[in-house]
Amino acid sequence: MLFKRSSDIPSSEITPKHLYFNRRTFLAGAGALLGTAAAGGALNRLLAPAEVALAGAKLDYGKSQFSTSEKQTPFNDITHYNNYYEFSTDKYEPAKLAENFNTWPWTIKVEGLANKPKTFDIDALKKMQLEERIYRLRCVEGWSMVIPWIGFPLSSLLNQVQPNSKAKFVEFTSLYDPKRFPGQQRGVLEWPYVEGLRMDEAMHPLTLLVVGLYGETLPNQDGAPIRLVVPWKYGFKGIKAIVKIKLVDYQPTSTWTKAAPNEYGFYSNVNPNVDHPRWSQAKERRIGEFTKRPTLMFNGYGDQVASLYNGMDLKKNY
Amino acid sequence: MKPKYLKPLVFFACLLPLARLGWKAFNSALGANPIQVITWSTGTFTLVFLMITLAITPVRRLAGQYWLIQFRRMFGLFAFFYGCLHFTTYIWLDQFFDWHSMVKDVYKRPFITLGFTAFVLLIPLALTSTQRSIRWLGKRWVTLHRLIYFSAIFGVIHYIWLVKADLRKPLIYATILSVLLIYRALARAITALAPGLPANGRSRTIENRSAAAD
Numbered sequence: 001m002l003f004k005r006s007s008d009i010p011s012s013e014i015t016p017k018h019l020y021f022n023r024r025t026f027l028a029g030a031g032a033l034l035g036t037a038a039a040g041g042a043l044n045r046l047l048a049p050a051e052v053a054l055a056g057a058k059l060d061y062g063k064s065q066f067s068t069s070e071k072q073t074p075f076n077d078i079t080h081y082n083n084y085y086e087f088s089t090d091k092y093e094p095a096k097l098a099e100n101f102n103t104w105p106w107t108i109k110v111e112g113l114a115n116k117p118k119t120f121d122i123d124a125l126k127k128m129q130l131e132e133r134i135y136r137l138r139c140v141e142g143w144s145m146v147i148p149w150i151g152f153p154l155s156s157l158l159n160q161v162q163p164n165s166k167a168k169f170v171e172f173t174s175l176y177d178p179k180r181f182p183g184q185q186r187g188v189l190e191w192p193y194v195e196g197l198r199m200d201e202a203m204h205p206l207t208l209l210v211v212g213l214y215g216e217t218l219p220n221q222d223g224a225p226i227r228l229v230v231p232w233k234y235g236f237k238g239i240k241a242i243v244k245i246k247l248v249d250y251q252p253t254s255t256w257t258k259a260a261p262n263e264y265g266f267y268s269n270v271n272p273n274v275d276h277p278r279w280s281q282a283k284e285r286r287i288g289e290f291t292k293r294p295t296l297m298f299n300g301y302g303d304q305v306a307s308l309y310n311g312m313d314l315k316k317n318y
Numbered sequence: 319m320k321p322k323y324l325k326p327l328v329f330f331a332c333l334l335p336l337a338r339l340g341w342k343a344f345n346s347a348l349g350a351n352p353i354q355v356i357t358w359s360t361g362t363f364t365l366v367f368l369m370i371t372l373a374i375t376p377v378r379r380l381a382g383q384y385w386l387i388q389f390r391r392m393f394g395l396f397a398f399f400y401g402c403l404h405f406t407t408y409i410w411l412d413q414f415f416d417w418h419s420m421v422k423d424v425y426k427r428p429f430i431t432l433g434f435t436a437f438v439l440l441i442p443l444a445l446t447s448t449q450r451s452i453r454w455l456g457k458r459w460v461t462l463h464r465l466i467y468f469s470a471i472f473g474v475i476h477y478i479w480l481v482k483a484d485l486r487k488p489l490i491y492a493t494i495l496s497v498l499l500i501y502r503a504l505a506r507a508i509t510a511l512a513p514g515l516p517a518n519g520r521s522r523t524i525e526n527r528s529a530a531a532d
Contacts (some may be wrong), residue, residue, distance in 0.1 A: 076350075077349075077350035080349060080350060081349060081351060085484075089482075089483065089484035091350075091351075092349055141482070143351060143354075188483050189483060259483055260483075275426075278427060278428070278479065279423075280419065280423065280426075280427075282419070283419070285351070285353065287350050287351060288350075290353075290411075290414075292413075292414065292416075
């Protein structure tokens with residue numbers, strides 16, 4: 001069973017956060033792998049994170065049946081290994097560059113083919129019924145994490161604006177502000193970042209708008225104040241710093257699709273059988289682990305989402 | 319211009335990038351994905367040493383610093399050394415001896431095919447870097463060692479092809495390599511037109527020999 005209901009997971013199984021700030025011991029077998037105990041010790045240290053303090057306001061949230069019981073990636077890694085091109089193309093940079101990024105005040109305009117379009121204030125959204133969702137995140141680059149997100153289903157926001165029957169897709173837009181986003185001063189990608197989902201994908205209970213991480217407000221480098229998380233798709237579908245959500249009747253063109261249409265499709269479902277043209281997607285390195293693990297179809301969320309794609313050729317609709 | 323201690327000094331300087339990487343690894347300062355950092359770093363060092371090796375000839379001629387030749391072999395061998403580390407990182411830390419997946423990579427992924435080729439091309443150069451080989455191969459040695467151009471070109475394209483969107487860094491290498499190769503093309507053309515000038519391609523064999531004798 002890929003998912004455990006929260007009642008199946010004894011709370012003792014979920015390791016308290018502070019333990020992640022101690023040295024990891026997941027490479028107990030490293031010495032054996034390497035042949036020498038000395039080298040094993042070195043490797044163990046090599047993979048151990050530095051200690052870091054958490055900063056952020058506590059959030060009120062409940063647990064979710066959609067959480068995985070897999071070992072969570074340390075907070076320090078989730079916040080210091082970020083693909084956030086609005087800050088930098090270097091994954092180690094956003095942690096520093098996002099430090100003073102101002103996320104308040106902030107509003108999200110939800111508009112388009114809806115009966116009650118509305119602009120939401122971020123403070124109001126943080127008061128929605130929040131849940132912790134411990135999801136796997138699989139990056140298109142071949143690494144993965146397990147992240148305890150805090151958020152609410154996108155559907156609960158969309159239901160408030162009442163999409164009309166013409167709405168077939170949802171188009172998301174990030175903040176465009178080169179003064180605050182130094183990466184936007186260069187045309188590495190076409191700014192602002194745009195992402196899209198099909199209506200049924202957007203309304204799926206797994207699809208989450210995220211405002212927090214590890215029990216606290218979302219760190220800037222992870223997409224504050226609000227981002228999308230679609231756990232069965234590659235990480236880049238999870239657009240960050242959202243300012244606009246538009247209900248539309250056309251299939252939106254994602255930023256990465258614009259950049260390289262043969263490499264990044266609209267769907268971008270995690271699929272070990274469809275390789276990126278330049279590298280294999282069959283395996284992934286879970287951050288903190290030494291050997292790679294096989295990548296699961298739909299990132300292991302097939303039971304929940306495979307039916308959305310019945311009859312579709314996923315090799316063509318990558 | 320050849321103090322005795324200069325060569326060992328340069329030798330240890332060439333090991334500094336490795337020492338820095340090792341130090342960071344030992345102090346858990348390589349971040350969330352250490353294996354990727356090691357792969358990228360060793361790859362970068364390989365490219366840098368290839369560029370340095372290729373820069374020796376133009377610099378010594380243009381600046382008249384002919385003594386620099388004594389370091390060319392060392393730099394070339396360091397390029398090979400870091401290339402070996404890069405390759406080992408890939409097969410051991412990255413793929414963990416998954417031969418099936420690696421063989422697939424080499425023929426299916428153009429960027430890996432090129433990187434692999436660039437590395438393989440360096441092997442005969444390292445093997446024939448000894449003085450005895452130079453004497454034994456004579457003029458053929460120079461021809462053989464032109465493989466370094468292809469190794470460098472493939473290495474740079476390998477880098478360009480693996481990048482997702484930000485081509486800034488690989489294009490810096492591409493620019494430097496272009497300058498180094500264009501210099502050679504020009505020097506050749508000049509030699510062909512005016513055979514008496516110092517940038518004489520034909521004297522290279524002799525220079526190499528004297529260099530090897532250093």
